[in-house]
Amino acid sequence: MKFSVSEENYIKGIYHLQQQNGSANTNALAGHLQTKAASVTDMLKKLSAKKLLHYQPYKGFALTEKGNKAALIIVRRHRLWEFFLVEKLGFDWDKVHAIAEELEHVGGDELIERLGNYLGNPLTDPHGDPIPDSQGRMPVIAQVTLCDLPLNKLLAVSAVTNQSPEMLEMLNHYGIAIGSRIKVKKHFAFDGSLEIIVNKQACVISGQAAKNIFVHYAE
Amino acid sequence: MKFSVSEENYIKGIYHLQQQNGSANTNALAGHLQTKAASVTDMLKKLSAKKLLHYQPYKGFALTEKGNKAALIIVRRHRLWEFFLVEKLGFDWDKVHAIAEELEHVGGDELIERLGNYLGNPLTDPHGDPIPDSQGRMPVIAQVTLCDLPLNKLLAVSAVTNQSPEMLEMLNHYGIAIGSRIKVKKHFAFDGSLEIIVNKQACVISGQAAKNIFVHYAE
């Protein structure tokens, strides 16, 4: 089934809110999509009529099986294009979101299948987020945060969940990106902050920041 | 200046009609864009207000300098994406038009500059059509048709101007594509038809078809 650009944006927005908070609501979705609550309600009715949403006025809504599948396909398109923009065109990984947001609505299945093959069907995008396969299945990737791991082992950053401008600015300042090599030198039990080594430089990051930095063993 | 998808399609449509026939008119443009004459008139007013068109009601219209520049930038985006789809994703050259039609409206200048560099800033697209540079300048490519060249020289197809489904079907049947090697064996003065060798097979094509097949010396 083929959806409008607007419908796809709502489907994806609902999906992300459900992932983040367990559920979505009208106001949060309006905030996420930079639109107004009334517009959201209109679209909820449309998506509900297309069986993409379970929706009961005033009570709430959630993606149906069909809606979830549709969302995963859109997420796949978005992340493959992000991969392309970074790996092939050389964009910085923190500047590709807006462009991928447009590219994700273009063309049909054949384009995305060919793009996936061309890129080697990567499992994660440049932010470290997993890329669903053509059936909408998410690859299972062990996600462990910096906090959870033993000291002095060589780790590589695989994902950053909080992608607020503030967070990205901080990461940029310390030179932390996907693939960066990190060693945890010390763990302060008092506030959860960590002393780490990145790019051969020692620095301290808060427990709050560390919770959003996912890593895997490197080398 | 940033234009809507619809505006860009009209600008490009006018450009192509002007190239093909020397000028464009309301009905022809409606046909070209698969829309109605009334819709065309509406858009002409909008483009005229944006100084992209010289437009006098009932008398006619033509792109301004500014409109022409805008058209060439859109043509550049279209043809670079076509090149990408064929060279990198392995699409057949006669199947990429519709997808490029969507991709050409995505993103801003940086995306296209990076795409161009990534592709090696090619001078022609997979149909052999020239690709304007980032300033909208068309590369000058010697365009000679099959009819104009001496017998028994090895030629390579560089472009096909008539891209109707019928023409493409015929080319496909004979196995003629951009880059195909051709030798002209005989030129019948009576009706302009040509006996040629393609893919080691002799065949005869009409003078009408030959006029739309551009070639350059090969090897």
Next chain:
DNA sequence: AATTATTTTTAGATTTGTCTAAATTTTATT
């Protein structure tokens, strides 16, 4: 439990791009 505050939905207007049908202008033909 009653009242206030928040969230969500409805009703009606707006914008962009499109359409049909009728009116107007230009072009062609007798």
Next chain:
DNA sequence: AATAAAATTTAGACAAATCTAAAAATAATT
């Protein structure tokens, strides 16, 4: 030159997606 034909434009309607302002339902507070 008058009339018919073709091309173009206007007027008004429509669909998708949005908005504001007001109404309705739910949740929170006293």
